[in-house]
Amino acid sequence: MRHFLSTLDYTRAELELLLATARRLKAGPHAQTLGGKSIALVFFNPSLRTRTSFELGMHQLGGKAIVLEPGKGAWPIEFDEGAIMDGEPEEHVREVAQVLSRYVDAIAVRAFPKFQRWEDDREDRVIQSFAKYASVPVINMETITHPCQELALAMTLQERLGGTDGKKLLLTWTYHPRPLNTAVANSALIIAAKLGMDVTLLCPSEEYVLDRRYMEAAQGYAAAQGRSVTVSHDIASAYRGADVVYAKSWGALPYFGRWADERPMRERSRNFMVDAEKMALTPNALFSHCLPVRRNVKVSDEVLDSPRAMHIDEAENRLHVQKALLDSLLGGGTL
Numbered sequence: 001m002r003h004f005l006s007t008l009d010y011t012r013a014e015l016e017l018l019l020a021t022a023r024r025l026k027a028g029p030h031a032q033t034l035g036g037k038s039i040a041l042v043f044f045n046p047s048l049r050t051r052t053s054f055e056l057g058m059h060q061l062g063g064k065a066i067v068l069e070p071g072k073g074a075w076p077i078e079f080d081e082g083a084i085m086d087g088e089p090e091e092h093v094r095e096v097a098q099v100l101s102r103y104v105d106a107i108a109v110r111a112f113p114k115f116q117r118w119e120d121d122r123e124d125r126v127i128q129s130f131a132k133y134a135s136v137p138v139i140n141m142e143t144i145t146h147p148c149q150e151l152a153l154a155m156t157l158q159e160r161l162g163g164t165d166g167k168k169l170l171l172t173w174t175y176h177p178r179p180l181n182t183a184v185a186n187s188a189l190i191i192a193a194k195l196g197m198d199v200t201l202l203c204p205s206e207e208y209v210l211d212r213r214y215m216e217a218a219q220g221y222a223a224a225q226g227r228s229v230t231v232s233h234d235i236a237s238a239y240r241g242a243d244v245v246y247a248k249s250w251g252a253l254p255y256f257g258r259w260a261d262e263r264p265m266r267e268r269s270r271n272f273m274v275d276a277e278k279m280a281l282t283p284n285a286l287f288s289h290c291l292p293v294r295r296n297v298k299v300s301d302e303v304l305d306s307p308r309a310m311h312i313d314e315a316e317n318r319l320h321v322q323k324a325l326l327d328s329l330l331g332g333g334t335l
Helices: 012-027 049-060 093-103 125-133 147-161 183-194 212-224 235-239 259-267 311-330
Strands: 038-043 064-068 106-110 138-140 168-173 198-202 229-232 244-248 286-289
Touching: 012 147, 012 183, 012 311, 038 049, 038 093, 049 064, 049 311, 093 106, 093 125, 106 125, 106 311, 125 138, 138 147, 147 183, 147 244, 147 286, 147 311, 168 183, 168 235, 183 198, 183 212, 183 244, 198 212, 198 235, 212 229, 286 311
Parallel strands: 038 064, 038 106, 106 138, 168 198, 168 244, 198 229, 244 286
Antiparallel strands: none
16 A cells, blocks of 8 residues: 655656556546545645546546545544543544545545644644554645645646756746745645756745755755756846746745744745746746636736646646546556
């Protein structure tokens, strides 16, 4: 049995096999490879693309998806070991994971950080607890990384570029009125480096550089393939030469839980919005975003509505890569 918690646990060759399966599933009729199989989709946070694509993907493969929302239609769950459970949670993850494992063939979990202490959140306790106590595969639907989004981005890049090796991806921070999770940024950094791209991380200041776990991993993947990962705070130079611009907003890790202190820095950086003027610095680069996106706050209408924008393609490919993942984990596929 193997979980799918982070692409750090998978080689490039393994991920390429998944992507090949996704391309086959996208091109062909729906193969009912998971007839009689089931998955529990456990959502601690809202979802549009993730819920729709996992439910529909399981259905198209002949299986059944059951959606659970702890604290809203399902009991609140305790994750502290040795907890005296006299508060809101009604049951412990030990029982939840074990019982679900008796019912279903896989468990998928979406659980964002609490945004109070990064030292705690980076342990990814919710999904790691499910993985510890479950006896079926556990899939990460977004926690502090978003590996399914990584697969969709990788598939879309391969479709639009033909190949990723030697291409340059600009991962740019963008303004948002609230501090957001670093999950998609962590994942975009990892998958681009793993696929042999030169990666530039553009952000307003050193405070917005991503966690060392992902920076060091990406630098290692890049160096092993003769590529590079660089950090820039200069907008113009970072855009020049980019083949792909990938936009995302995230909060500054040193200010975790002190967002009022971080806000002035964020407000001073509204000029990081992706617009046509910045895209004109590139050699006709592709653009993407994981969605949801705030138009004319994070990215201008002109960029989002351009033929070089591929965010809708990436969203569609969530369905295909997740079907490939489900088929591989539950249907005797490549993993």
